[in-house]
Amino acid sequence: MRLALYQPDIPQNCGTLLRLAACLAVPVDLIEPFGFLWDDKRLRRAGLDYAVLASVTRHSSWDAFLNARAQRLVLLTTAGTTSYTDFAYRADDILLLGRESAGAPESVHAAADARLVIPLSPGFRSLNVAVAGAMVLGEALRQTAGFPQQEPQ
Numbered sequence: 001m002r003l004a005l006y007q008p009d010i011p012q013n014c015g016t017l018l019r020l021a022a023c024l025a026v027p028v029d030l031i032e033p034f035g036f037l038w039d040d041k042r043l044r045r046a047g048l049d050y051a052v053l054a055s056v057t058r059h060s061s062w063d064a065f066l067n068a069r070a071q072r073l074v075l076l077t078t079a080g081t082t083s084y085t086d087f088a089y090r091a092d093d094i095l096l097l098g099r100e101s102a103g104a105p106e107s108v109h110a111a112a113d114a115r116l117v118i119p120l121s122p123g124f125r126s127l128n129v130a131v132a133g134a135m136v137l138g139e140a141l142r143q144t145a146g147f148p149q150q151e152p153q
Helices: 011-024 041-047 062-068 106-111 129-144
Strands: 002-006 028-031 056-059 073-076 094-097 114-117
Touching: 002 011, 011 028, 011 129, 028 062, 056 062, 062 106, 073 106, 073 129, 094 129
Parallel strands: 002 028, 002 094, 028 056, 073 094, 073 114
Antiparallel strands: none
16 A cells, blocks of 8 residues: 655645654655645654654656556545445555645546545535545555554553
C-alpha cells in the first residue's frame, strides 16, 4: 500500500499525512510542484518528529510519477462513483489524493484505475484531504490486513 499526494498545497495537511504514513509504515509519493516550500515550518509542526521517519519518494512531475509507478492507482475524488467502503483494495494499491484547492485534473482522473468517493450528507462538498486520506487508508489497511503488528504488552 502506498499513499500519493498530487501537488499538495497546504503544508499542514501534507505534514499530517506524512505523520500518518510514518505511524502506519506506509510509503508516500509526493508529486510536485508543491504549493509551499519543502522546509515550511507548518509542515514540520503538523508532522512533528514522525514526518522525518516517513518513507517518502518525491516526483518532479505527474509524468515522472506515472513513469515510476507499477501498481494500481486508486483516486479519492468527490467525482467518484464507488464508495470507498464498497471497493476491494489490494495490498499494493496506490491511494492518490488530489490538491486541497482544486482536486485532481482530468488527466489524473483518466490515469486512475479506480475513482472512489466518501459519501457525505446532502449539501456538503468534501472533507479535509488529510481526514479523507486517513479514512480511506484505514479501510484499505483493514481489508488487506496491512496494519503494523502490535507488540505484546
